[in-house]
């Protein structure tokens with residue numbers, strides 16, 4: 454029997470364990486992690502640099518205080534993304550682990566919880582043994598990045614307690630398109646991506662677009678993927694037909710017609726019209742589709758159309774959209790509104806943010822709140 458059991462040793466679970474012990478050192482805190490090491494995902498975040506928050510996030514100062522308490526010095530880049538000073542994600546994971554050890558959190562790794570239920574107290578089943586806890590935090594993450602341990606168990610546990618789980622969808626991931634992209638594979642272009650639904654623009658962001666053999670990738674494309682959602686009941690095969698993606702290779706220009714006309718008058722004709730404006734494979738593709746027409750060429754440079762047919766799946770996605778609805782949890786305490794002494798934190802909840810530190814910030818904030826509350 455323990456006072457507080459935390460299922461999941463990722464960002465939210467570790468933040469919760471630390472805050473619970475700091476709030477009330479007398480409470481016994483047990484953290485159970487399926488993998489043989491805590492925080493495997495944290496070590497992979499931000500391409501190994503751990504973009505742990507963003508100056509634009511609510512709750513950022515609390516997070517920075519928390520990390521200062523762990524001895525993690527941070528700094529923000531020019532866009533407001535916050536990283537550890539050394540940009541070493543594994544060191545953030547280590548600092549969390551060391552703090553838990555110093556505070557006396559009991560940790561079990563290679564401890565996969567397979568079932569949880571509540572009678573008088575919570576029963577937590579781990580293969581061949583059953584543990585008991587007075588308070589339980591589900592911090593198992595979502596389904597994104599399954600190699601790091603999050604395979605959707607938290608959704609199963611939430612449902613077993615009567616919670617709803619909004620359909621989990623992989624987001625912050627590359628987008629696949631119907632067009633043959635093989636000739637563009639490997640090219641990068643500073644551009645803007647625009648997502649249109651039934652002809653109406655619903656999302657636009659500038660950044661570096663990376664072309665792959667099957668579609669497009671890059672941070673702006675990852676952010677776009679959050680809005681590329683299948684209507685309920687529609688099959689994956691033709692579900693994205695209502696969407697179109699447009700790539701604007703010249704977001705700073707209203708139109709390319711005067712520029713192209715000037716170049717044409719200067720003698721840059723045929724394929725040379727687009728030389729040094731876009732990379733050659735893109736120029737060839739645009740030139741062929743526009744059949745040499747300057748007006749059409751200018752239009753394609755501003756809105757190069759692609760037809761999305763899917764997103765890269767769970768193994769590639771960084772985040773899960775969907776999960777336990779936020780309205781079923783008390784936002785101040787993270788306690789379930791359905792089951793007393795049951796708490797949720799992190800990606801198991803139906804929250805997803807854009808790239809830039811918003812998702813880890815959500816994990817820290819909800820973990821800290823749950824930890825403090827459970828220890829009271």
Ligand SMILES: Cc1cc2nc3c(=O)[nH]c(=O)nc-3n(C[C@H](O)[C@H](O)[C@H](O)COP(=O)(O)OP(=O)(O)OC[C@H]3O[C@@H](n4cnc5c(N)ncnc54)[C@H](O)[C@@H]3O)c2cc1C
Nearest residue numbers: 461463464465487498499566594598602799800810812813
């Ligand atoms: C490659 C990658 C890069 C990313 N980079 C960034 C970034 O730079 N900035 C940012 O803000 N966000 C980033 N994210 C997203 C961010 O990492 C997650 O949103 C965040 O880690 C979620 O925290 P969590 O605690 O809810 O879940 P997780 O960190 O996924 O942790 C859940 C833990 O629970 C364990 N677990 C699951 N089921 C069980 C079970 N049955 N029993 C016991 N343990 C279990 C898992 O093994 C895992 O350790 C990235 C994600 C990925 C995949």
